[in-house]
Amino acid sequence: MPIFDFLKRIIPYKNKHYTFVTGPFTMAVSSPIPNVQRYIESHYGNNLIEDNDSVFTDFTIHLGYGKGIRRWFRQQATFMFNHHEPFKPLPLNQANAMLEWGMNWIISSYAHQYLIIHAATLEKDGKGIIISAPSGSGKSTLCAYLAANGWQLLSDELALIDPDTLQLHGLGRPINLKNQSVDLMRNYYAHSEFSPIIQDTHKGKISLVKAPMVAHQFAQHSSRLSEPSRLTADPALFVFVSYVPTEPCYVEKVTQSHALTEIIQNSFNFGLLNQQGFKTAKALAQKTKAIFIEYHNFQECESVIKEYLDERSSIPSQQSGNTASSGCAHIT
Numbered sequence: 001m002p003i004f005d006f007l008k009r010i011i012p013y014k015n016k017h018y019t020f021v022t023g024p025f026t027m028a029v030s031s032p033i034p035n036v037q038r039y040i041e042s043h044y045g046n047n048l049i050e051d052n053d054s055v056f057t058d059f060t061i062h063l064g065y066g067k068g069i070r071r072w073f074r075q076q077a078t079f080m081f082n083h084h085e086p087f088k089p090l091p092l093n094q095a096n097a098m099l100e101w102g103m104n105w106i107i108s109s110y111a112h113q114y115l116i117i118h119a120a121t122l123e124k125d126g127k128g129i130i131i132s133a134p135s136g137s138g139k140s141t142l143c144a145y146l147a148a149n150g151w152q153l154l155s156d157e158l159a160l161i162d163p164d165t166l167q168l169h170g171l172g173r174p175i176n177l178k179n180q181s182v183d184l185m186r187n188y189y190a191h192s193e194f195s196p197i198i199q200d201t202h203k204g205k206i207s208l209v210k211a212p213m214v215a216h217q218f219a220q221h222s223s224r225l226s227e228p229s230r231l232t233a234d235p236a237l238f239v240f241v242s243y244v245p246t247e248p249c250y251v252e253k254v255t256q257s258h259a260l261t262e263i264i265q266n267s268f269n270f271g272l273l274n275q276q277g278f279k280t281a282k283a284l285a286q287k288t289k290a291i292f293i294e295y296h297n298f299q300e301c302e303s304v305i306k307e308y309l310d311e312r313s314s315i316p317s318q319q320s321g322n323t324a325s326s327g328c329a330h331i332t
Contacts, residue, residue: 016037021049024169027059035093036096064080065078093199138295140178141185158171167233247296248329249294260282
């Protein structure tokens with residue numbers, strides 16, 4: 001091992017503290033790991049605020065080095081939440097992904113003022129869409145494409161539903177891309193928007209893409225202490241997707257009962273919320289349209305979503321056929 005690399009491992013780095021806002025939450029994150037520091041500064045730079053006595057912190061996180069020999073050899077990263085370690089350490093090169101996965105776990109485990117669904121959420125013209133799919137079905141890839149093409153990103157992973165208003169609350173955090181999706185999205189994002197590739201995670205190859213900045217997303221202030229405008233939207237459409245590169249595009253409507261079942265199955269805290277959870281899930285299924293899209297072309301998929309969001313559009317009533325706008329077969 002070169003002497004310079006050895007010295008970098010044995011000389012401790014300065015622990016840095018960051019406070020940033022992600023949707024309705026304020027996170028306090030500290031870490032001495034240089035890669036984590038660079039990641040927060042590059043991917044959360046627009047979210048950072050100054051920490052003082054007037055700032056209420058929802059969650060406190062520390063990303064540190066592994067203990068004992070793992071501090072120096074075959075290095076590991078540890079995740080601490082409120083001075084407890086809820087996960088086993090991961091290889092040091094996975095520290096940035098560990099931060100994102102850890103924040104997802106914290107929100108889904110503690111933010112029970114919302115019904116929390118495993119889904120991507122975006123907004124356009126005041127209307128929110130909820131994209132749900134099993135892992136590997138193209139949810140995050142479609143989310144990244146839409147966010148790069150004028151849709152406001154609310155969340156890549158968690159749909160937060162207010163039980164009282166049914167409003168969607170977003171987080172505006174980086175998009176977690178996996179495997180071939182990383183290369184697909186390089187056509188839509190600048191190289192600097194991607195985190196370094198994280199190899200050999202339990203999800204395969206990972207890169208975290210910086211959330212596109214929307215002009216009204218954060219109010220600017222010289223002290224960076226202003227309250228960010230909330231990332232919210234009125235949910236209008238549930239989209240269940242499957243990316244199949246070898247099949248033609250088609251779309252079919254989903255019944256309310258099927259949509260309700262999917263909402264319940266993909267919710268993190270439905271059971272904990274009990275009657276309120278069922279009431280919220282039922283109201284959401286009744287409020288939103290729901291469709292299933294099998295696609296291989298992002299533009300066609302986006303066109304279909306816009307059709308169903310636009311109340312003025314005439315969705316084909318025949319059993320199957322193509323529309324000129326989307327080139328996608330509609331099945332009713």
